[in-house]
Amino acid sequence: MPDNPDTHLIIVDPDTDFLAWAAAHLKAPGVSISTFERGEDALASYVKKRADLLLSEVRLNGSNGIELLKRLRQTDPQSMVILFSGTATTSHVIEAMRLGAYDVLAKERLPYELRTVVESALSSIEARKVTRAQNAEVPTESIQETIIGRSPPMQEVFKLIGRVSRSDAPVMITGESGCGKELVAGAIHKFSPRAQKEFVAINITAIPDNLLESEIFGHEKGSFTGAVNQRVGRFEQCDGGTLFLDEIGDMPLAVQSKLLRVLQEGQYSRVGSNQTLKTDVRVLAATNKNLEEEVAKGNFREDLFYRLNVVRIHIPPLRERREDVRLLAEFFLHRLSSRRRGPQMRFTDDALDMLDAYDWPGNVRELENTIQRACALCNSDVLLPSDIPLGSKGARHMDPSSTVTRMRDALSMLVSVAEKTPDIELLPWVERELSRLAYRHFGEDADRTAKFLGVNTEALQSHLSAPAVKKAAVDSQLSTPPAAKKAKKAS
């Protein structure tokens, strides 16, 4: 925490146990903390005491954290707000970031992240000058909850969508085929001030090279064989809106030059015309190629690459965010079964375990198609493992008990926690914890434990006694807040 003796934090949450935990967790010299159960009281106190930071649960009795954020930032655009929730939806996260929240945190991750995020918010208070282009309000209710993901990498993607939707900067969306690039592009548009205008998506690979230029920029009658009429291009069609160029890595060089001109000057001409047309279109691009390599090979213009790559959003493949698999599967099943008459369909636990353990080489698209096929072919309202047709390509890592999968998930969570917790020396900490577990498992028999771990007894002793933490921070960091404990018990 900063040494500024006047730092004042306000925390609001209807759960008094949680308030007590959070206040104790953030206690530090020079920091005063007020807690409130009601949003209105928190807001009044924030204004009266000129507090530095408001921390609020998204769901409050009678109001919500997003509403508080909105009101606060209307009166003071510099105000710092961190939201947290056990149940925040994708649109909550995007909307909160769009409105200028400093961060949105999942409640179960607060023990690991809260202190670090609060510290970084406080230290950037002076530096941060936020300008917002908020010409259009996007009503939260109208945004359908269609991008699903609770994994930490997807939460980061949602936050980036919120941030970039405020500006007109080009965005490069990268990721394997089927991982949701077009969906993310659509969300950026929906949350942007351009939301009332058109969102047009073009898949470059789906259009023959000789027609692409005309598709994007339009053509004059008679400009080439087959051009029997004048044609309005996509830039003209979505003036004021957003153009999404999917598979940009496959765009021919001649079209790249023309695109560069639009991005630099906002001008272009139709094929077969000398007349210069102006356009106000935000360009989003996506690729599953390595564009840096394409630039090096001379297949992609470097200047265009830099123009498009102002902000980059990378969507990880589904196998690297396995905790989203169940959520997505349930979402697709729910959506499909609500569209057909009859009882709501559900998966057996074994079926979900099987989906969990599969590698999903075709990413979310493959998962969606798989659930669709399973629904179409299944005779009952319960989907068993045998009802779910999985390809053989992703099956090689299947593990019936999912243990390996869960271990990998736990390790990846550990890495992301450790990254934000500079006090932890990760490897010594893991070695110490693993050694202690094994030591207890083998009845404190050092020889057997050392043999099992593949180290000598000296190394084992040194692991067992290693102080793996630079400061005495880990135990307090890893203590669980009451709300998360309750949630665990309930589930």
Ligand SMILES: Nc1ncnc2c1ncn2[C@@H]1O[C@H](COP(=O)(O)OP(=O)(O)OP(=O)(O)O)[C@@H](O)[C@H]1O
């Ligand atoms: N996070 C998500 N939540 C819900 N549906 C998703 C999600 N990600 C992807 N999908 C669905 O998966 C399918 C593929 O997504 P999308 O077309 O956006 O992928 P893509 O990365 O653009 O693929 P490609 O590179 O092949 O164009 C779509 O039907 C989309 O709605």
